[in-house]
Amino acid sequence: MIKTAVVLAGGRGTRLRPLTYVVPKPLVPVGNVPLLAHIIRLLSLHGIERVVVVVNYLGEDIADYVSSRKWGTLVEICDEKPIDTADAVRKCCEMIPSDEDFFVVMGDVLTNIDLTGLAKFHLERKADATISLKNVDNPLEYGLVLLDNDNKIELFLEKPLSLEIYLMTLAYYRRKTRSHYANYVNTGFYVLSPCVLRILKEEPYLMDFGSHVFPYLLENGYRVFGWDMGSSYWRDLGRPKMYLEANRNLLERRVEPLQPRGELKDPAGIWVAGELELEPEAIIIPPVAIGSNVRMGSKAVVGPYVSIGDNCIISPEARIRNSVIWSDVKVGPKTIIDGSIVASDVVVGAGARLGTDTVIGHGSVIKDGTTLTSKVVPPTKALLRRNAEIIYDVS
Template identity: 50%
Template sequence: MGFMVRTAVILAGGKGTRLRPLTLSLPKPLVPVGNLPLLHHILKLLENDGFEKVIVIVNYMGDKIREYISKIGHSLELEIRIPNINSLDTADGVRKCGSLIDEDFIVIMGDILTNIDLSSFIKFHEKRGGIASIALVETDNPLGYGVVVLSDDSKISLFLEKPHSVELYLMRFMYSKHRLPRAFYANLVNTGIYAFKREILDILDDNPELMDWGRHVFPYLVENNYTINGWIAQGYWKDIGVLKQYLEANIDLLNSEVRPLKPLGHKENGIWLDDGVVIEKGAKIIPPIAVGKDVLIEKGAVVGPYAILGNKCYVGKGAKIANSVAWDCVGIGKDALVKGAILASNVKLGENVRIDEEVVIGEGVFINSNMLIERGKIIYPLRKVLGVKVIR
């Protein structure tokens, strides 16, 4: 490895409230993207970029994350540790696992899908020598993210966490009015990927009120004249913490936009297949799609484009699914239609069901035959939708 930083901390403890109802049954780092948990993609990224030690900080449904790591950890060339701590926020979690960190390190949020070149980021951090560096990406809409004022020499002189539109306007006006020697990049946002000198742990210990990176730590560092550098990243990056972007991330992975990360299975002509898939004669497959283990696609069914079927799914005769994600053990009945939707595990659709765009159905929901679930409807887990009626 050509650089010294070998340790990464993944923050995987959030409740994922913006992803409900999906995260009522599964922690956000384990939601599948291309039939692999998001956490798997993050670990592969770290492995590919030469990291050796990974600390995963868990909280909400932490036992499920521990169980997953115990199953797959041996297949990765990483030393993975999950400390027994009760973290109250993002920076607090790193503070409480400080005894496991003996060198400079990076922090990466557990709700992003990215192929950003972390080795280049670390080289930038080590060359610039500040206490912290933040990876930044350009976005059309910076609202909802941390934005920065970045100087010509890449130093961050102001950090504003999730500003309102009025705040962005006033900041831009202020820097333009006074013609200060800084550029305000309103379209550069915080990716949730940070590099730190180990000294940051001492600052956290001395200031127990600093709980969150964006709301507390970075503003504190700027106000106290610590050097924070901003690195403008290239490559793919998406925060999958909201339902719309979660679906987009799955489609982007199918489109090979996140290479070298990829869906589960082996690829044949734009189709990612796992073992035990049965595609009956007369079924139509429109790439790109990804299909998990032991899936049955009956004759007359149409799967794709941009469909992801988890393990043990069933697509009945004449049924169609496109631009959608179905988790494990989803059943799609005869002549049903699913377009632009997300179906959690064990969802069952009766015959001739219509699922419209932007619908999200939680785990274990049963939709009776001949039902129409209209655009944007969210159905929470373990419910039965019976009778012939329109769900608005």
């Protein structure tokens, strides 16, 4: 079976800002577990012995995180400043066995995809490349894929620009093949043969898998297949609303065997990672994931569908539901947080109201009595400075 995987973890995560101004997207917590850790665990569960993580944006943070953990499998960092997805594999090609098939996986999705099934499908068909596919309601945001009756890919169209292009493409290919699946999209999980590694070395202009490599393979007669991941969970964490949904789905145990961090204290779904201080009449409504060193004040209510990071203080009579709270956050008394994301080192004042689709950036201070709905608050300016570079100017 396949023993090596390349994780593409260099993206800037622009759609998830302001969270990713300070934390790279692969380290964004889902159920108090960094997304990258979920991916590495999944790879390990499917027998992967070597993981190469290709980084770029805030790559030192990812490298520090990887080096500070024990993984149970070999995890290495490749920091060669790739331009795009295919270039990332090209830059780390010396770390990949040249005579073995290997996985390429995106570092910004949450999934419990059956990698063993994907590998078996690929090897049985002696494919040059196999793309994991998911049937979705709206394929326009992803790479469009059309298959023939043997699951061989007839067309790969990366992120169609418009409904018109999408419909014209379907109409054309309807005449060419008896069977096509219009709503299959590219999930960003691939199995590649050694010949693709050779092509990447020989054709340096091939920078992106969706836009360049897969069309090149199809045009030149290579065997490219699509594998239906079926009912497996797959969620792109591209936007804050999708990130909230992924947290909720993990708490609902829809992504098993992946789980929130901590010990399961209640079969209804309460995970606690460390010391938890509950004052009288504090209430936890599952499912909830709570980090270490968390204090809940009297009559505070947390849940359902809430993740709270380490070192948080939830003051008396505060109410949190359908939200993600990162580490080192202080929530003032009688504050209500519903459908919001609060990054680390934030203070939310007494009696504040954070409503649906509100995102609070790192280090912010929300004044007492403030009401925010569908608002984005950027991080403090001091946290936005990286190596004397202002990533984002909040002035």
